[in-house]
Amino acid sequence: MVRFPAGKEIDMSATLIVGGQWGDEGKAKIVDFLMKDHDVVIRYQGGANAGHTVVTSQGRFAFHLIPSGVLYPHVKGVLGNGMVIDPFAFIDELHEIISMGIDVEDRIFISSSAQVVMPYHKLLDNLYESELKEKKIGSTGKGIGPAYTDKYSRRGLRFSCFLLDKDELFEEVKGRVEFTNRILSLFNTPPLSPEKIASEVVGIRDLISHFVVDTYELICSFREQKKRILLEGAQGTLLDIDHGTYPYVTSSNCTVGGALTGSGLVPSDITRAIGVFKSYVTRVGNGPFPTELKGEEGNVLRERGNEYGTTTGRPRRCGWFDLVAAKYSVMVNGLTEIALTKFDVLADYPTVKICKAYRLGDRILDRFPQNSIVLDKCEPVYEELPGWKMKELDVSSFESLPESAKNYLLRIEKELGVRISFISTGPEREKTIIRS
Ligand code: IMP
Numbered sequence: 001m002v003r004f005p006a007g008k009e010i011d012m013s014a015t016l017i018v019g020g021q022w023g024d025e026g027k028a029k030i031v032d033f034l035m036k037d038h039d040v041v042i043r044y045q046g047g048a049n050a051g052h053t054v055v056t057s058q059g060r061f062a063f064h065l066i067p068s069g070v071l072y073p074h075v076k077g078v079l080g081n082g083m084v085i086d087p088f089a090f091i092d093e094l095h096e097i098i099s100m101g102i103d104v105e106d107r108i109f110i111s112s113s114a115q116v117v118m119p120y121h122k123l124l125d126n127l128y129e130s131e132l133k134e135k136k137i138g139s140t141g142k143g144i145g146p147a148y149t150d151k152y153s154r155r156g157l158r159f160s161c162f163l164l165d166k167d168e169l170f171e172e173v174k175g176r177v178e179f180t181n182r183i184l185s186l187f188n189t190p191p192l193s194p195e196k197i198a199s200e201v202v203g204i205r206d207l208i209s210h211f212v213v214d215t216y217e218l219i220c221s222f223r224e225q226k227k228r229i230l231l232e233g234a235q236g237t238l239l240d241i242d243h244g245t246y247p248y249v250t251s252s253n254c255t256v257g258g259a260l261t262g263s264g265l266v267p268s269d270i271t272r273a274i275g276v277f278k279s280y281v282t283r284v285g286n287g288p289f290p291t292e293l294k295g296e297e298g299n300v301l302r303e304r305g306n307e308y309g310t311t312t313g314r315p316r317r318c319g320w321f322d323l324v325a326a327k328y329s330v331m332v333n334g335l336t337e338i339a340l341t342k343f344d345v346l347a348d349y350p351t352v353k354i355c356k357a358y359r360l361g362d363r364i365l366d367r368f369p370q371n372s373i374v375l376d377k378c379e380p381v382y383e384e385l386p387g388w389k390m391k392e393l394d395v396s397s398f399e400s401l402p403e404s405a406k407n408y409l410l411r412i413e414k415e416l417g418v419r420i421s422f423i424s425t426g427p428e429r430e431k432t433i434i435r436s
Pocket of ligand 1: 022023024049050051137138139140141142143144145234235239248249250251284285286
């Protein structure tokens, strides 16, 4: 079911990596794994709300803004126009990866059209959350929602502002802070100092401007050189602002449409669309989650999977694999392949469950309801399958897996109608089973 290639000759091929659930599916490991066969990685949405962890022989890397694929020295990493980027957090992350021995010179680029996340966005994020009281979204507090609000109300600052001269940049920032102070006064919150924030932003201008590029130019050059691109999504399909469980979502398009608008690529560039799914489901923040395991069962799965947020350290809500939601992700993104992660975490359960439908009152639903109020009322209808042992997972091929493990995977594959190409059985690069 390859959907994207038109009948034309492909100059540049792109692989999309998209989260199939509510984020934290282990996308960074799959990106890292595929990166050796690609030349460029582009992050297309979100910001420092993401936390992408990769474990290599050089150590453990936790990325928030910089595309995780840059661990390979031949790879160029682009922070795409669809992102909202905190420039101070970018500098911190840059220093961190440099200190771990990663060369960044001429390898990391920020789109001049990406939006700047300002300190006041984080303040507003927390203020808006506290106003929601018991209906809080559970935001990471990284200023993502307010930064996208400014983008769409055309008040935002693009990274091209770092190409202005220092006085112009100072005035641009100062004006934004003065405007924000008028909003803060509505919340009886003390004003911020426009001069202080403007000076701080001017203070990092020279460092940031070094990375800012016109990504249209860059993509034209990638096209001419027939580069192989990997599009790295953050968060996941069910957190997408349009297709997710609104309002309990992030503020960007994590799905395939966002990959195009947020990078500048065109549909026919995408030759593979790989959805990354955990072998069970997790969610941080609030909102409906039909297969959530509450109480002790949930605690056990959380501890087995070490399910605590990379960005905030918050405990993640955990539950069984949800086929109804997964089918929705396949449809919404036109997935051509699936990567299933953390398969080892399900080992040693005597039996494992898969949710094959929802019960809503006296109705059985096999399609995912887009309405969160309806979804919240859905109860899972489970199928129970025999489990497998941890020691049986230390294999390099699908064929060598125990029958019960193969059965679980084939059951998911059959329902979704998409091949599971990768099965991850541990954080290390080598703990990945590839199906040809
Ligand atoms: P925000 O993106 O920080 O505004 O948070 C909105 C919702 O998305 C909250 O429920 C967050 O927990 C969730 N979220 C944001 N980023 C991630 C992520 O990288 N992984 C998982 N959940 C996330």
